[in-house]
Amino acid sequence: MPVVLVHGNPETDAIWDALRAELGRDDVIALSPPGFGAPVPEGFVATSDGYLAWLEAELARIPGPIDLVGHDWGGGHVARVAISRPDLIRSWVTDIAGCFDPAYVWHDFAQVWQTPEAGETAIAGMLAAPMADRVAQYTGLGMSPEVAKSVAEATNEDMGRCILTLYRSAGQPAMEELGASLPQAAVRPGLVIIATEDHFTGGELLARRSAERAGAKVAMLPGLGHWWMCQDPKAGAAVLKEFFATL
Numbered sequence: 001m002p003v004v005l006v007h008g009n010p011e012t013d014a015i016w017d018a019l020r021a022e023l024g025r026d027d028v029i030a031l032s033p034p035g036f037g038a039p040v041p042e043g044f045v046a047t048s049d050g051y052l053a054w055l056e057a058e059l060a061r062i063p064g065p066i067d068l069v070g071h072d073w074g075g076g077h078v079a080r081v082a083i084s085r086p087d088l089i090r091s092w093v094t095d096i097a098g099c100f101d102p103a104y105v106w107h108d109f110a111q112v113w114q115t116p117e118a119g120e121t122a123i124a125g126m127l128a129a130p131m132a133d134r135v136a137q138y139t140g141l142g143m144s145p146e147v148a149k150s151v152a153e154a155t156n157e158d159m160g161r162c163i164l165t166l167y168r169s170a171g172q173p174a175m176e177e178l179g180a181s182l183p184q185a186a187v188r189p190g191l192v193i194i195a196t197e198d199h200f201t202g203g204e205l206l207a208r209r210s211a212e213r214a215g216a217k218v219a220m221l222p223g224l225g226h227w228w229m230c231q232d233p234k235a236g237a238a239v240l241k242e243f244f245a246t247l
Contacts, residue, residue: 008072098202
């Protein structure tokens with residue numbers, strides 16, 4: 001029964017390294033979405049629908065039953081699989097459930113990326129920044145230095161293009177419309193992780209409302225932020241182990 005991990009933006013699968021060690025098992029698979037630490041296949045369209053199709057195809061190749069765990073946009077892809085293809089998984093975990101609530105407002109970075117010209121300018125600035133500055137920025141946001149270095153090294157034009165296409169495909173009301181289907185995710189056991197200091201995903205109230213609509217359990221990570229798996233991998237692994245033990 002493999003655990004499959006899916007990361008988001010602007011990340012590589014290095015974000016999971018410490019958590020994987022704490023899980024202490026040899027059946028953990030980390031999938032890297034195209035453009036985010038992985039090549040972009042020819043013809044791939046980096047919309048939310050494109051990533052959903054990518055993840056469904058990847059899961060279909062993995063012998064199950066699969067416990068699917070997503071962070072950031074990876075958590076968005078995971079929630080969409082739970083809604084559209086529950087037959088591919090045994091359970092699902094996301095840490096961005098609040099983004100599917102009707103009251104969710106995209107964070108400042110996302111709003112810039114979703115704005116024509118402003119988004120292109122922001123991505124150009126990101127790509128032009130010296131490596132040391134990128135590492136410092138990611139570390140300041142909550143990544144460990146090792147993860148920040150991996151992410152900084154993977155930041156390239158492909159990632160920039162994918163960021164813009166993905167976020168523009170999910171401008172409101174798109175996320176609210178996707179959230180309307182959350183009750184369908186209740187077909188499989190779900191877990192919503194709420195890191196109390198994560199200021200990108202809508203906060204505890206919205207996450208709990210989404211969890212209730214999806215029939216999912218809730219696990220709190222007090223004092224941790226968006227990159228909780230880097231800040232306290234032991235605590236993150238503990239909530240996953242507790243959830244898996246109930247399945």
